[in-house]
Amino acid sequence: MLTIDSLTVRLGHRVVIDALSAGFEPGRIELVLGHNGAGKSTLLRAIAGLLRPSGGGVLLDGVDIARRTPSDVARAGVVLVPQGRGIFADLTVAENIRLGMWNTRRLKRGTAQEERARLDEARELFPVLGQLWNTRAGSLSGGQQQQVAIARAFLANPRVLLLDEPSVGLSPKLAELVLSTVASLRRDDRTIVLVEQNVHQALAVADTVAIMRAGVMERHGLAPADIARQDLTTVF
Ligand SMILES: Nc1ncnc2c1ncn2[C@@H]1O[C@H](COP(=O)(O)OP(=O)(O)OP(=O)(O)O)[C@@H](O)[C@H]1O
Numbered sequence: 138m139l140t141i142d143s144l145t146v147r148l149g150h151r152v153v154i155d156a157l158s159a160g161f162e163p164g165r166i167e168l169v170l171g172h173n174g175a176g177k178s179t180l181l182r183a184i185a186g187l188l189r190p191s192g193g194g195v196l197l198d199g200v201d202i203a204r205r206t207p208s209d210v211a212r213a214g215v216v217l218v219p220q221g222r223g224i225f226a227d228l229t230v231a232e233n234i235r236l237g238m239w240n241t242r243r244l245k246r247g248t249a250q251e252e253r254a255r256l257d258e259a260r261e262l263f264p265v266l267g268q269l270w271n272t273r274a275g276s277l278s279g280g281q282q283q284q285v286a287i288a289r290a291f292l293a294n295p296r297v298l299l300l301d302e303p304s305v306g307l308s309p310k311l312a313e314l315v316l317s318t319v320a321s322l323r324r325d326d327r328t329i330v331l332v333e334q335n336v337h338q339a340l341a342v343a344d345t346v347a348i349m350r351a352g353v354m355e356r357h358g359l360a361p362a363d364i365a366r367q368d369l370t371t372v373f
Pocket residue numbers: 148149150151153171172173174175176177178179180
């Protein structure tokens with residue numbers, strides 16, 4: 138269970154996350170919606186340890202990880218797939234994905250045999266990537282590059298997977314493919330927090346919805362079907 142407890146993050150002189158509290162449960166895809174500038178990316182970056190909060194806590198199963206280094210947070214099992222993919226264009230798909238393995242090994246989260254099994258699992262979950270294994274990642278389509286970024290995060294076997302707009306810039310068809318891949322990563326002991334602007338497609342894979350506005354979590358625990366029925370301009 139990931140609990141955000143009265144978290145405050147300042148960027149420059151601005152309070153971007155304002156005493157925000159929320160709970161994200163394992164076994165679910167928790168979708169976070171909100172206007173541009175509501176603070177969604179900042180929240181994910183703070184959870185991942187990339188920003189130091191000025192108040193409050195980020196609790197993973199009751200343990201506060203808010204002021205740990207990003208590598209300590211990763212070691213605790215929290216992995217962020219940032220907006221804009223962040224893959225290495227000059228490396229092949231296999232090399233990019235093995236960076237996730239390298240992390241796994243470095244973080245001592247599995248034996249070599251377990252890691253081989255996870256690599257096979259990744260090729261099964263992302264069949265397109267299996268076919269492009271030795272292709273330069275920079276030459277892939279946007280959707281394929283996004284799959285490489287998600288596959289790499291998957292290999293770290295995260296307890297908490299934070300996804301910042303994984304479908305941004307993709308055609309509706311590719312966005313659907315990426316979001317269905319996200320759905321296939323759902324596991325009983327894994328919390329997935331998904332930030333998306335592609336609201337209708339994200340609602341189709343989400344289990345719960347939270348609405349962020351101006352640095353606070355205005356509502357949470359909403360049913361995706363209820364949100365899908367509403368006029369989105371009235372939702373956030
Ligand atoms: N380094 C910074 N210094 C000051 N303000 C910043 C900084 N980075 C971001 N902000 C501001 O913080 C606010 C929240 O930004 P953030 O990127 O978290 O929003 P968001 O909800 O993810 O938006 P979007 O949907 O557009 O990605 C914005 O108003 C932004 O301008």
